[in-house]
Amino acid sequence: MYDSVLVPTDGSDHAARVAGHALGLARWFDATVHVVSVVDVSAAGGVFDAGGVSPAFVERLEDEAAAAIERIETMTDTDRVRSAVLKGSPAATILEYADENDVDLIAMGTHGRTGVNRYLTGSVTERVVRQSDVPVMTARVTERSEWAGGYDEILLPTDGSEPAAAAVDHALAIATRADATVHVVSVVDVSTVAGRPTIVAPNDILAQFESDAETAVETVAATVRDAGLDVETHVRKDIPSQGLLEYVDDHDIDLVTMGTHGRTGFDRVLLGSTTERFVRRAPVPVLAVHPTAGSEPN
Template identity: 40%
Template sequence: MYDTILIPTDGSDAATTAARYGLTLAERFDATVHVLSVVDPDRFVTDSVGDVDDLIRRQHERFERRARDAVDRVAGASAVPVETHVVEGRPVTVLAAAIDDYDADLVAMGTHGRSGVDRYLLGSLAERTLRTAHVPVLAVREDDAHGAAPTIATVLLATDGSEGTERAADHAVTVAAATGAHLHALTVGDDDGPAERVVARAREAGVDATAAVRSGRPHETILGYARNHGADLVVVGTHGRSGVERVLLGSVAERVLRTATRPVLVVGP
């Protein structure tokens, strides 16, 4: 499912943790990894006394060196083939182009980054990528940056049976199969059909799976279930059933992303 994984990094804790998850999945899927760091000229400070051109040159060299160090650290930790890229430009534009240029089918990125330098903030680069990327995005919060090698032993899928969450289910089942994880399929509401169908599909793929139905506010119920069952990865779709607690970026999925303490795999349409 994942042949090429793109890992944007600024060297921050969140980006480094996201890279670990991306590399773990790359090993499981034997995927090629592209590691990207962006030198953003909009960050250069030019309102000072003296030679502006020299100031810009020195800032460019410093930012480029920092970006090179960031991608090299990820590459040095990888057990799979890695290609590194340091590109100058606006991060949103560069990242969007990189997804197409490298034919990526997964992006693993942090939702927070170094303050003031190419920040990966939900509401900024990460949010724009989540809203516009045509490939799944594995989003990792800075809160999860603990330094240990990631283990994916339990995967939680939120599903309502809609087209969007059905696609998310494909990814959840495939990731669980590749990592040997137990899959929990959770529906918030009173219809156990969607979760049961996912469990049947998972078991056909050789994945241990559990169906669950819970009531409550969707994002709170999803996160509560994740905590109670020790989920290592939460999988959500960005579209849900129209008019019924839709799993939309900007609604349930966004609330999960903003408050989850574990990585969230967001699967778009």
């Protein structure tokens, strides 16, 4: 499923943290690893630098980028590593590199350096998650986000939509190699069903959405069982991002694999905004899968 993995880095601990997971997956899938660092000369020079930046300043930025790459390279145990210092707008440059090099997975930290040379900030990562046609794994430095050699519990949220279904194959491919239990969960957004958080939804409407959620969960669970994996199912009523975060804590989840978009309307769950909110707060790595990225494992 993953023949080529891209790890953008700025040398930060957040970038190194997600790189541990990316390199672990690369070993499992025998993938080539691309490690890149983007030098954004325009941003580094500042909006008030009308005279431009000096060659020495650009060289210093390139040296910092090369050092950031070297930090990730020291973590690898394979010779299938390609590295490059790139120049340009970070998000656009990362996406362009991924496209030109047939990358199957991008792994980015959710926060990076502060200051003029930052680029792995949440907004840039969210832009890549939103625009990438390939899955994007994100992670930040928390007590639970360090690569420990595998995953025991993988959370797979679903709302029954095709975008949510795009994440299923990726979750199964990783769970198969990790021999992990897959948790298939659907969250009924009670506040959206009611129209306002302070209004209680009619019981018949709520019951219908719960029934739909249970059907969605069982459909995915059947696919998980067919793959020979252990599965746990759950339907809960909550605000989606909050409900998923609580589930992660309550069930010691190691990895979350989720679609970047879901249904629109009352029963939406996996909207891009929900995924983005979840990514910002998740204590464990999140693999966000765009609808176009769904594919059969190989």
